Amino acid sequence: MFILSLTYKKSNDEADRHMESHLAWVKQGYDGGMFLASGRKVPRTGGMILAKGERSAIEAYVAADPFALHGVADYEIIEVAITTALPQLEDLKG
Known part of the structure; x- marks a missing residue:
């Protein structure tokens, strides 16, 4: 299992500009069976996603996130x- 930790590099206003496309990307992650849970950090400095799959596939998927493409957030x-x-x-146990 993987924890995808997003940290905003830009303002929340900038994140909000890309939120709709980011949430569509998140939905595709759920639809494809890769994502298990997700949410915002508190305070709102980024977000977190629990994911399963092969690391290379997750890395490739993360690279296609609109937040990554537009430099809004860094991923760990x-x-x-x-x-x-x-x-x-x-089922989470490996």
């Missing part, structure tokens, strides 16, 4: 080997 991709989870989240 963190791989996590889940060893313990609630019973309903057992």
Whole structure:
């Protein structure tokens, strides 16, 4: 599993200008089965996405995010080997 941590490099106003296309990109990630959960950081300095799949595929998908394409946010991709989870989240274990 991967944690995709987005950190805004530009203002929230600039992020808002690209939010619709970013959210469409996020929806495609869910539709394709790559994304498991997502949301904003509090305070609003970026966001977070939980993802599954091959690292190379995730890296390629992240590069196509409108936030990345327009320099709105930097991504940190963190791989996590889940060893313990609630019973309903057992599928996350690798």
